Amino acid sequence: MILPLNIAALPLPKTLATTTIQHDFPNVLSDVYSGNVPAENIWLSFCKKGEHSVHSKLAASLHDTDRERVVLSGSSTVSLDRQNQYKYRARWGFTSSTVISPSLIVADPAHSNEQQPHQITAFAISSSPDLIATGLADGTLSLYRRPPVPQPRTPYPSLPVHSTTPLATGTAHKSTISALQFMRCSQGGMIVASAGADFAVHLTPVHEDVSTAPLAPTSSFTAHTRPVTALAPLAFHPSALLSGARDGALRLWDTYSGAQAGAWEAGADVGALIEDGRVTWAALADGHAEAFDIRARGAVARFRAGDAALSAIDVCVTGRNVVAGGEDGVVAVFDVRTMGQGSSEGGAPTLARWQRTGGVVEGVAFASGSKIVIGGADGLPYVIRFGEEFGVDADLVFGDVEAVRGMHVDGKDVWLAGDGGVLRKYEL
Structure with missing residues (x-):
């Protein structure tokens, strides 16, 4: 027996933010780490329907003293931190999201x-x-x-x-x-x-x-x-x-x-x-x-x-x-x-x-x-x-x-x- 249909209105959907990043950014970081290029930019964006978007460029370069680490620098409100080979933590303002390649x-x-x-x-x-x-x-x-x-x-x-x-x-x-x-x-x-x-x-x-x-x-x-x-x-x-x-x-x-x-x-x-x-x-x-x-x-x-x-x-x-x-x-x-x-x-x-x-x-x-x-x-x-x-x-x-x-x-x-x-x- 089929249960009756629910005809009540569904709750309005919550709007969630979207994080986007240059899709080949691991290749950029790899080139910088291996010394193929001294520095390179990658882009990172955050958007949410109905709100202002945030678009930023981060400069990738080797750390001055720790040559096993790539530093990503850019805006004071936007950052990208490495967690492991495939995971990074993107932050903008007080919001953050994990980025997985x-x-x-x-x-x-x-x-x-x-x-x-x-x-x-x-x-x-x-x-x-x-x-x-x-x-x-x-x-x-x-x-x-x-x-x-x-x-x-x-x-x-x-x-x-x-x-x-x-x-x-x-x-x-x-x-x-x-x-x-x-x-x-x-x-x-x-x-x-x-x-x-x-x-x-x-x-x-x-x-x-x-x-x-x-x-x-x-x-x-x-x-x-x-x-x-x-x-x-x-x-x-x-x-x-x-x-x-x-x-x-x-x-x-x-x-x-x-x-x-x-x-x-x-x-x-x-x-x-x-x-x-x-x-x-x-x-x-x-x-x-x-x-x-x-x-x-x-x-x-x-x-x-x-x-x-x-x-x-x-x-x-x-x-x-x-x-x-x-x-x-x-x-x-x-x-x-x-x-x-x-x-x-x-x-x-x-x-x-x-x-x-x-x-x-x-x-x-x-x-x-x-x-x-x-x-x-x-x-x-x-x-x-x-x-x-x-x-x-x-x-x-x-x-x-x-x-x-x-x-x-x-x-x-x-x-x-x-x-x-x-x-x-x-x-x-």
């Missing part, structure tokens, strides 16, 4: 040319074996060996770019790949499930010796009538795969038999899916989040989560909190375990609601340590500190005018990809 950048030269980059629209990470699957806007699916994070050899390492080529590649879809998932197949191997704007879901086997065969789908599901936007493997059965699309439908597929096992109508077009072992949450275009219990064959909860179409959703490991982001740039966290308590409308209590630049939210994910990672079309990914003390915990240094299109978070490890055709790994 990537600890690994995975770049395929064929896709990451700065003049003509290939947009990575979806990717997936496998830890056993260590593989990365990427999907491009032109429908290309590629598999790469996941490289280890290099150990920095200096206090000021340059951006750690790992140049690589695909183990295997192929044209999986006729147009944009919108979602990717690694799954185990019946023979004990692996498959890559892919969804696309061509209305299709494909299953592509990953061979033991990946490089011996080109990637080619062996099964396809084509019942959706609009672009497929999301995939969610289901914990209760290793062969169960749920898909959501802009036709407002959820479809359950048995990847072993290649048959459709069920179909449901969502309340609106589906923007994203996430499964927590109990229910599957769908982010919908009407601003609602809807929970489906596939074993019970239907929706079990629905609540208003935003004023605009939802484009991203995640649930914490306990299943208690859901975070959702929308096309208006607003992100909110809800306590779904107390839905309906103290509210005749049956809504989920809003624990926090905020926004920064207004760009479309492309991904949200809970991380360890009561943190939430957010990335979007503005290309300014960041981390929220959620709990007793709420606020921006860190800003992740991304590309140069490059949107975030995909996200994978595992504990303190964060992977992001986007319009520049590279993957970046961060350590929170």
Whole structure:
């Protein structure tokens, strides 16, 4: 039985400040430290909607006596202090934020040319074996060996770019790949499930010796009538795969038999899916989040989560909190375990609601340590500190005018990809 909708107005989102920094500043500091240049400037900016922005240049040079330290000098109200090889503390006035640069950048030269980059629209990470699957806007699916994070050899390492080529590649879809998932197949191997704007879901086997065969789908599901936007493997059965699309439908597929096992109508077009072992949450275009219990064959909860179409959703490991982001740039966290308590409308209590630049939210994910990672079309990914003390915990240094299109978070490890055709790994 679906709970009643909460029709009460959502609280106004809190506006948070944004810290931006020259995306290749680690290279500048590395050049200064190694003596390649005597000094160089980097820029640092702080802005908040409705308030005056702060833009500053910091001069990087070696310390006069301690030649193992790079000094950053500039405005008396703006500073940048090194915490470790990848973390810096940016301060302006009485406000501060941690700035984290990537600890690994995975770049395929064929896709990451700065003049003509290939947009990575979806990717997936496998830890056993260590593989990365990427999907491009032109429908290309590629598999790469996941490289280890290099150990920095200096206090000021340059951006750690790992140049690589695909183990295997192929044209999986006729147009944009919108979602990717690694799954185990019946023979004990692996498959890559892919969804696309061509209305299709494909299953592509990953061979033991990946490089011996080109990637080619062996099964396809084509019942959706609009672009497929999301995939969610289901914990209760290793062969169960749920898909959501802009036709407002959820479809359950048995990847072993290649048959459709069920179909449901969502309340609106589906923007994203996430499964927590109990229910599957769908982010919908009407601003609602809807929970489906596939074993019970239907929706079990629905609540208003935003004023605009939802484009991203995640649930914490306990299943208690859901975070959702929308096309208006607003992100909110809800306590779904107390839905309906103290509210005749049956809504989920809003624990926090905020926004920064207004760009479309492309991904949200809970991380360890009561943190939430957010990335979007503005290309300014960041981390929220959620709990007793709420606020921006860190800003992740991304590309140069490059949107975030995909996200994978595992504990303190964060992977992001986007319009520049590279993957970046961060350590929170």
